Amino acid sequence: MGIRRPPSSVQEKILLYLAAATASVLLSPAAAAVAYDNKAIIINGQRKILISGSIHYPRSTPAMWPDLIQKAKDGGLDVIQTYVFWNGHEPSPGEYYFEDRYDLVRFVKLVQGAGLYVNLRIGPYICAEWNFGGFPVWLKYVPGIQFRTDNGPFKAAMVNFTAKIVSLMKSERLLEWQGGPIILSQIENEFGPLEYDQGEPAKAYAAWAANMAVGLDTGVPWIMCKEDDAPDPIINTWNGFYGDYFYPNKPYKPTMWTEVWTAWFTGFGDPVPHRPVEDLAFSIAKFIQKGGSYFNYYMYHGGTNFGRTAGGPFIATSYDYDAPIDEFGLLRQPKWGHLRDLHRAIKLCETALVSGDPVVTLLGSSQESHVFKSNSGDCAAFLANYDTMSYVRVTFNEVRYGLPPWSISILPDCKTTVFNTARVGDQTNLMRMGPVGHFSWQSYNDDTNFYDDKSFTTVGLLEQLNVTRDTTDYLWYRTFVIISEDESFFKDGEYPVLTVMSAGHSLNVFVNGQLSGNAYGGVQDPRLTYSGRVKLWAGSNTISILSASVGLPNVGEHFETWNVGVLGPVTLSGLNEGRRDLTWQQWTYQIGLKGEALSLHTLSGSSAVEWGEAYPKQPLNWYKAFFNEPEGSDPLALDMSSMGKGQIWINGQSIGRYWPAYTANGNCNWCDYRGEYDEKKCQTNCGEPSQRWYHVPRSWLNPTGNLLVVFEEWGGDPTGISMVAKTVESVCAYISEWQPSLINWRTKDYKKPKIHLVCEQGKKIASIKFASFGTPQGVCGSYSEGSCHAHKSYDVFEKRCVGSQSCSVSVVPDVFGGDPCSGVMKAAAVEAICV
Numbered sequence: 165m166g167i168r169r170p171p172s173s174v175q176e177k178i179l180l181y182l183a184a185a186t187a188s189v190l191l192s193p194a195a196a197a198v199a200y201d202n203k204a205i206i207i208n209g210q211r212k213i214l215i216s217g218s219i220h221y222p223r224s225t226p227a228m229w230p231d232l233i234q235k236a237k238d239g240g241l242d243v244i245q246t247y248v249f250w251n252g253h254e255p256s257p258g259e260y261y262f263e264d265r266y267d268l269v270r271f272v273k274l275v276q277g278a279g280l281y282v283n284l285r286i287g288p289y290i291c292a293e294w295n296f297g298g299f300p301v302w303l304k305y306v307p308g309i310q311f312r313t314d315n316g317p318f319k320a321a322m323v324n325f326t327a328k329i330v331s332l333m334k335s336e337r338l339l340e341w342q343g344g345p346i347i348l349s350q351i352e353n354e355f356g357p358l359e360y361d362q363g364e365p366a367k368a369y370a371a372w373a374a375n376m377a378v379g380l381d382t383g384v385p386w387i388m389c390k391e392d393d394a395p396d397p398i399i400n401t402w403n404g405f406y407g408d409y410f411y412p413n414k415p416y417k418p419t420m421w422t423e424v425w426t427a428w429f430t431g432f433g434d435p436v437p438h439r440p441v442e443d444l445a446f447s448i449a450k451f452i453q454k455g456g457s458y459f460n461y462y463m464y465h466g467g468t469n470f471g472r473t474a475g476g477p478f479i480a481t482s483y484d485y486d487a488p489i490d491e492f493g494l495l496r497q498p499k500w501g502h503l504r505d506l507h508r509a510i511k512l513c514e515t516a517l518v519s520g521d522p523v524v525t526l527l528g529s530s531q532e533s534h535v536f537k538s539n540s541g542d543c544a545a546f547l548a549n550y551d552t553m554s555y556v557r558v559t560f561n562e563v564r565y566g567l568p569p570w571s572i573s574i575l576p577d578c579k580t581t582v583f584n585t586a587r588v589g590d591q592t593n594l595m596r597m598g599p600v601g602h603f604s605w606q607s608y609n610d611d612t613n614f615y616d617d618k619s620f621t622t623v624g625l626l627e628q629l630n631v632t633r634d635t636t637d638y639l640w641y642r643t644f645v646i647i648s649e650d651e652s653f654f655k656d657g658e659y660p661v662l663t664v665m666s667a668g669h670s671l672n673v674f675v676n677g678q679l680s681g682n683a684y685g686g687v688q689d690p691r692l693t694y695s696g697r698v699k700l701w702a703g704s705n706t707i708s709i710l711s712a713s714v715g716l717p718n719v720g721e722h723f724e725t726w727n728v729g730v731l732g733p734v735t736l737s738g739l740n741e742g743r744r745d746l747t748w749q750q751w752t753y754q755i756g757l758k759g760e761a762l763s764l765h766t767l768s769g770s771s772a773v774e775w776g777e778a779y780p781k782q783p784l785n786w787y788k789a790f791f792n793e794p795e796g797s798d799p800l801a802l803d804m805s806s807m808g809k810g811q812i813w814i815n816g817q818s819i820g821r822y823w824p825a826y827t828a829n830g831n832c833n834w835c836d837y838r839g840e841y842d843e844k845k846c847q848t849n850c851g852e853p854s855q856r857w858y859h860v861p862r863s864w865l866n867p868t869g870n871l872l873v874v875f876e877e878w879g880g881d882p883t884g885i886s887m888v889a890k891t892v893e894s895v896c897a898y899i900s901e902w903q904p905s906l907i908n909w910r911t912k913d914y915k916k917p918k919i920h921l922v923c924e925q926g927k928k929i930a931s932i933k934f935a936s937f938g939t940p941q942g943v944c945g946s947y948s949e950g951s952c953h954a955h956k957s958y959d960v961f962e963k964r965c966v967g968s969q970s971c972s973v974s975v976v977p978d979v980f981g982g983d984p985c986s987g988v989m990k991a992a993a994v995e996a997i998c999v
């Protein structure tokens with residue numbers, strides 16, 4: 165079935181509304197060039213298997229975009245999928261911003277220039293671990309608003325922004341029928357679960373959102389992800405670690421997986437999740453073999469939550485996501501390469517895959533074949549072994565095939581295994597964070613008593629966001645406490661206990677200008693209670709609480725009800741009178757820090773204060789240093805491991821929040837690709853900072869005289885900060901003689917397994933650190949020779965590889981001067997240094 169647009173009065177009304185609300189003329193697609201049926205998305209009359217990857221434009225810099233897109237193309241992608249970031253585009257009502265990292269049109273045109281399609285997930289609720297789920301914070305203060313439900317003010321704002329984006333795309337001619345790259349777009353995001361919770365108003369809202377979107381007449385299909393009742397003609401799609409149990413809600417819609425999770429996000433205080441590529445490839449092959457025709461990596465490049473864009477609370481600044489392209493734009497190997505090989509194998513099957521449903525045959529207790537055939541005689545087979553422990557041999561079309569545990573082999577001609585999800589043939593890259601510079605710091609201590617014309621005093625405790633409107637992370641809550649000299653604690657030395665209850669996310673308590681302590685919540689529960697003895701003196705004492713938000717929530721219901729900050733009670737116990745409640749006394753509020761008011765993070769602002777040469781480790785310190793750009797083109801990062809919590813700016817641009825003092829608490833057990841994956845299965849960094857390195861985009865640097873400014877809340881040691889460059893320390897490969905997944909894609913030679921080594925652009929193989937054809941052992945970085953080793957192993961690689969950016973060596977005895985141990989299954993392992 166194609167896309168039908170039955171006229172309805174609701175849609176007509178929306179169109180009229182939009183015609184009035186938007187200045188641009190609504191064009192009408194002459195004939196939709198993108199359609200769909202039960203098998204696939206159809207572009208210009210052809211059913212397509214579409215391989216897609218998420219790259220979020222504000223999570224990298226425009227200077228990085230062309231390279232990221234090219235790497236996505238080289239990795240075998242057809243489509244780039246991105247959310248649209250409402251709060252980046254409409255920072256205040258009716259004022260739009262489409263520049264720099266938010267230059268959506270430029271991003272879409274770059275994707276088009278690379279010959280790829282775009283799936284534009286407008287949302288405009290996007291979740292995405294992005295501040296406030298992509299909603300502008302001002303929306304929370306529109307009178308009468310209720311988010312994501314049947315609410316007039318919310319719907320009016322949503323239709324405005326959605327129409328704005330659609331009309332921008334149309335006016336730039338970016339939709340497929342206009343010759344542009346956009347083939348799909350999404351309205352709302354993972355709304356199904358809320359509908360289940362809320363019932364009627366949510367159902368009415370979902371139906372309205374669907375109708376509104378369709379009424380925008382984009383001429384390309386709309387999708388709704390995790391929305392089982394998405395009305396026609398909208399396609400409901402799936403998000404998850406596995407997609408093989410998903411079916412669309414109508415038999416005439418294609419099976420689409422909008423988010424194949426490549427791992428998971430990192431939270432401050434949480435370990436870093438990883439997903440083995442063997443399992444990722446397995447989940448995709450399993451989806452394709454059941455008839456899926458569109459899948460999208462979430463994320464293909466995760467990138468960085470620059471500035472204060474991280475959602476939360478407690479989402480880390482790095483949004484690496486263990487994606488095939490890492491946060492810095494480097495290939496994550498072997499993940500990227502193994503998936504590229506998977507994509508090639510799937511594409512070899514495309515004609516058969518889109519021709520009809522598979523014939524499924526049981527080959528063993530937990531083994532199956534899925535066979536696709538086209539009328540013209542194409543045949544493609546997927547042989548699956550679901551067993552989590554054992555390697556098995558199956559017979560298919562009277563031929564024996566070996567299947568590793570938890571794996572699927574792809575046979576594009578129903579005969580030849582060109583790929584197995586568990587046999588990784590591509591090289592591993594061993595990465596290194598090498599120091600390339602240190603800093604000479606100057607410091608300035610912020611003022612716990614700072615106030616300016618934004619300061620005000622009122623009775624009781626105020627919700628933080630309502631006061632700051634998220635213009636800063638920081639809000640000062642200050643009050644006075646009169647203490648009589650008769651208090652018995654002056655004699656017994658048992659100081660009173662101050663207790664502060666906060667909705668989140670972290671706070672520092674100062675008494676008479678001295679730090680008393682801090683407290684913070686976590687990803688699971690942002691609320692916190694500070695409780696500590698405070699050194700009060702007789703007379704008037706100042707209690708200053710610096711409350712900090714650490715990213716606004718991005719997921720959940722009723723965004724209008726969420727709170728941040730010290731909501732109380734605040735009490736002082738251990739006085740002669742017992743407990744004194746401070747909640748309802750006079751509190752003075754100050755939005756932001758003195759250093760923020762002075763713009764100390766900018767070149768012009770930083771001269772507003774007298775900076776000291778010494779840098780005592782104390783809370784609320786600003787640090788500044790000048791530096792020259794490190795040579796070369798390797799991506800850069802700041803190693804912040806010696807620091808506590810704060811923010812970083814370079815030349816006035818915010819690198820983001822840092823919080824290495826929040827170490828990861830969790831389970832980092834050994835990880836096996838076999839068996840069901842979830843985000844807690846394969847983690848690293850337990851007991852270490854959740855995030856140590858903070859990406860510094862090269863395009864933000866000048867050759868000399870760059871200003872680095874750090875604001876430290878806790879009292880870390882800036883002398884430990886260094887600039888590091890991320891490089892590929894060495895490239896490794898381990899290939900077995902009989903590896904069936906190895907295929908020379910140029911010559912279509914399936915027989916000879918080969919080692920391919922490639923250095924990053926502009927680098928060459930300088931030396932061979934290890935080479936052995938025989939029975940080598942270990943992993944990249946620590947290979948060792950086994951009992952069988954061909955003596956020419958090093959010679960071969962040195963001759964073929966050293967001095968080149970890439971090289972190939974066949975893993976056959978002849979190449980290594982004969983068989984070093986006949987009758988034994990051999991492999992070649994090599995580690996090469998790229999410089």
Ligand SMILES: *[C@@H]1O[C@H](CO)[C@@H](O)[C@H](O)[C@H]1NC(C)=O
Pocket residue numbers: 185257258317320321324
């Ligand atoms: C929608 O956009 C129009 C035109 O820019 C504006 O006048 C109106 O206030 C907007 N409405 C909402 C609810 O944002």
Ligand SMILES: *[C@@H]1O[C@H](CO)[C@@H](O)[C@H](O)[C@H]1NC(C)=O
Pocket residue numbers: 627630
């Ligand atoms: C937000 O602040 C305004 C005053 O600026 C106040 O009238 C309103 O009640 C506050 N709302 C909440 C939810 O705290």
